[in-house]
Amino acid sequence: MKLHTIRTEYKYAELTENNIEKNPLKQFDYWLNDAISAKVNEPTAMSAVTVGVDGFPDSRIVLLKDYNENGFTFFTSYNSNKGKAIAKNPAVGLHFFWPELERQIRILGFAEKTSGKISDWYFSSRPVLSQIAAFVSDQSSKIPSRGFLQSQFENVKTEMGSKNLKRPENWGGYLIKPVKFEFWQGRESRLHDRILYENKNGSWIISRLAP
Numbered sequence: 001m002k003l004h005t006i007r008t009e010y011k012y013a014e015l016t017e018n019n020i021e022k023n024p025l026k027q028f029d030y031w032l033n034d035a036i037s038a039k040v041n042e043p044t045a046m047s048a049v050t051v052g053v054d055g056f057p058d059s060r061i062v063l064l065k066d067y068n069e070n071g072f073t074f075f076t077s078y079n080s081n082k083g084k085a086i087a088k089n090p091a092v093g094l095h096f097f098w099p100e101l102e103r104q105i106r107i108l109g110f111a112e113k114t115s116g117k118i119s120d121w122y123f124s125s126r127p128v129l130s131q132i133a134a135f136v137s138d139q140s141s142k143i144p145s146r147g148f149l150q151s152q153f154e155n156v157k158t159e160m161g162s163k164n165l166k167r168p169e170n171w172g173g174y175l176i177k178p179v180k181f182e183f184w185q186g187r188e189s190r191l192h193d194r195i196l197y198e199n200k201n202g203s204w205i206i207s208r209l210a211p
């Protein structure tokens with residue numbers, strides 16, 4: 001397959017200074033709802049980008065579970081690689097790509113742990129088997145085999161039955177407080193629309209970037 005022959009023309013929509021919201025959160029809200037309505041696969045999946053403890057950038061997909069004027073929340077293990085990276089450097093990027101809509105959104109911000117109450121609320125809303133998985137998985141650590149993980153899972157399952165687990169202390173949410181957003185809409189002939197929002201002293205300043 002000659003990769004250079006794969007070429008998509010982007011014609012779905014346009015993003016102009018007249019059709020964007022002044023508040024990037026509202027613009028995000030519109031675009032996420034468009035993605036949900038368009039039934040894109042995993043519309044809340046985003047790449048969470050951190051600066052690793054070794055200095056390398058690192059990224060992995062996580063699921064957005066809430067957003068409001070305070071920021072964007074996902075849940076994970078605080079002991080994971082991303083948790084260790086955030087503990088050292090709270091600067092985080094979030095990146096959405098919805099190919100069906102020819103759109104991407106990039107967000108930069110600073111992470112802080114959500115309150116225990118919020119983490120408890122979300123943990124208890126998860127199916128019991130997902131709770132057990134979070135309990136037995138020391139996320140990002142090296143393990144001897146798949147069988148090792150499976151047997152730990154089965155042991156806890158037998159012990160707990162259908163009872164809910166208490167949230168492990170090392171598992172919870174991060175709230176990313178945004179300072180920058182970029183909304184990208186694919187356009188014909190690669191003349192894409194890029195609208196940047198930067199927070200300057202509490203106000204959102206809007207600019208257009210060259211594609």
Ligand SMILES: Cc1cc2nc3c(=O)[nH]c(=O)nc-3n(C[C@H](O)[C@H](O)[C@H](O)COP(=O)(O)O)c2cc1C
Binds near residue numbers: 060061140
């Ligand atoms: C669609 C999808 C959704 C995921 N959602 C989460 C999530 O919400 N939280 C999480 O910790 N990991 C999630 N993962 C797994 C992460 O991508 C990653 O493997 C894990 O968090 C370990 O990353 P780390 O070693 O960089 O900390 C998801 C993966 C995929 C592909």
